[in-house]
Each structure stands twice: as structure tokens, then as C-alpha cells.
Amino acid sequence: MKIETDKILAHLKKHKYPYILVVMFSILNIRVITDLVADWIRDDNYSHGFFMIPISAYLFYRKKEELKFPAEKSKIGILLLCGGLLLLVLGTAASEFFATRVGFVTVLTGITLTYVGNENFKKVWFPFFFLLFMIPIPSIIYYAATIPMQLFATKVTYVMLKTIGVPIMRNGNILMLPDYALEVVEACSGLRSLVTLMALGALYAYFRMPGKVLPTILFF
Incomplete structure (x- = not known):
């Protein structure tokens, strides 16, 4: 453990300036981070966000020996x-959280890319891309996608029950049985788990299928 700690300290000492810049930038934009954490706490759809930063940090750290300076x-x-x-500036001015958060990650990526160079960045691009999964989808996109997925889930359930002989009728996202009605709500649309599954798929592809990360995400 001591040897590993010494390696970390030596790495930080050797490349202290970009880390200092990242820390200072994060402190100056602490409001972006706290608002993001508040969303993770408030919305179960994005509670996986707590894992994105430590995982990304680990993925970056494990590649540090491959970087050439x-x-x-x-x-x-x-x-x-x-x-x-x-x-970041435009998002802050317009109170557009999604733009602000994407801008924040983009700045961190830009700082790293500028310092390590193009060739080195090819080895560490994924941790920064992975950070995007911690950002909640804009509400306008979320609700636009939720309704079609609700209806799709309702239709699939209706067809399955109809096929096995259950007397059922469908009205929009409501399934009507002889004795009661079932409503397919937002939580049943599948969107709740979609982002998490995409993140897991990307992580799996990164370790098991190098070079196929983006196709795997598109598949999900």
C-alpha cells in the first residue's frame, strides 16, 4: 500500500499543474457540482451518478503509466x-443545467487533452466520455421519450396478455381488465434504467471489447 501511495504522490508531483488547474476550476464551479449531486440525490433515475466520478478517476489512473512525456x-x-x-458561460447565463454540466466536463477534457497531447489522449479518452453518463437528460428530452416508451410497454403487455387468453382492453397507457385497470406509468417506460444500462454497456465494452465502445452504446 505504501509503494502504491508513493507512486501516486510521485505522479501528482510530476504532473501537478494540470491537477491544480482542474481543482481550481472545480472550486470556482462548485455550484455546478453541488447542483449535480442534488439531482443524483433527488432523482433515482440518476443515482448512479455517484459512481461515475470514482470509476472515471480509476480508469484514468490505471492508464497513467502508458502516457509518454x-x-x-x-x-x-x-x-x-x-x-x-x-x-459553461452560456449555460450559466441561461440557467440551462444540461449545457452547463456538459460544458464543465468539456473543460476538464480540454485541459487534459491540451496537457497530455493527442497521442496520449487516445489512451485516456474513455474516462472523460464516461463522465457524461452522470449528467441527467434534459427534461424536454426525457418526457418526449417517456411517452412513446410508455405506450410501447403498454402495447407489448397488451399483446402478451391477449395472446395467453386474458380478457383485456387497452386505452392509451391504461390496461383494462375485468375487475380493475392498470396504468403503465413513467417508471414502467424503461427509460429509468436506460442510461444506467448504457453506462454499464460502455464500461463492459471498454474492458472486453476495445474499439467497440460506441457501437455497444448505440446497440443499447
């Missing part, structure tokens, strides 16, 4: 950094 600074990283800052 000195590295040429990335111009793409600078553009990404500027774009993230712009998104």
Missing part, C-alpha cells in the same frame, strides 16, 4: 477548452 500540446484541446468555457 514530454508531449506536444494539443491545439484541439485548446479549442475544446474554449468551447467548453463558452458552453
Whole structure:
């Protein structure tokens, strides 16, 4: 344990400036983080967000030995950094939480890409991509997707029960049986677990199917 701790301290000492920059940036934008945590606590759909940061940190740390320095600074990283800052500012001004949070992750990505360079970043891109799963979907998209999925779940249930001979009628997302009615509510739409399943699928693909992370997510 002591040897591992010494390695971590040596790594932090050698590459202290980007870490200091990330910490300072996070402190300056602590409101973004606290609001995000509040959403994780308040909404069970995104309680998995608590695991995203430690998992991403671990995934980044396990690749640290593969990074080669000195590295040429990335111009793409600078553009990404500027774009993230712009998104963060505009999102804050418009009180658009999704844009603000995406901007926050984009800035962290830009800082890292600028420092480690393009070639090194190819080895550590996934932890930053994985952070996006901690961001709640915008309400307008969530509810737009929930209704069709509710209806789909209702239709599937209706067909299955009808097939096995259960007397049933359907009206929208309500299933009417002889003695009572069942409503397929938002929680039954499947969207609640979709983001979590996508995150797990991406993590599985990262470890077991390198190079197929994005196709796996699209499959989900």
C-alpha cells in the first residue's frame, strides 16, 4: 500500500499543474457540482451518478503509466477548452443545467487533452466520455421519450396478455381488465434504467471489447 501511495504522490508531483488547474476550476464551479449531486440525490433515475466520478478517476489512473512525456500540446484541446468555457458561460447565463454540466466536463477534457497531447489522449479518452453518463437528460428530452416508451410497454403487455387468453382492453397507457385497470406509468417506460444500462454497456465494452465502445452504446 505504501509503494502504491508513493507512486501516486510521485505522479501528482510530476504532473501537478494540470491537477491544480482542474481543482481550481472545480472550486470556482462548485455550484455546478453541488447542483449535480442534488439531482443524483433527488432523482433515482440518476443515482448512479455517484459512481461515475470514482470509476472515471480509476480508469484514468490505471492508464497513467502508458502516457509518454514530454508531449506536444494539443491545439484541439485548446479549442475544446474554449468551447467548453463558452458552453459553461452560456449555460450559466441561461440557467440551462444540461449545457452547463456538459460544458464543465468539456473543460476538464480540454485541459487534459491540451496537457497530455493527442497521442496520449487516445489512451485516456474513455474516462472523460464516461463522465457524461452522470449528467441527467434534459427534461424536454426525457418526457418526449417517456411517452412513446410508455405506450410501447403498454402495447407489448397488451399483446402478451391477449395472446395467453386474458380478457383485456387497452386505452392509451391504461390496461383494462375485468375487475380493475392498470396504468403503465413513467417508471414502467424503461427509460429509468436506460442510461444506467448504457453506462454499464460502455464500461463492459471498454474492458472486453476495445474499439467497440460506441457501437455497444448505440446497440443499447
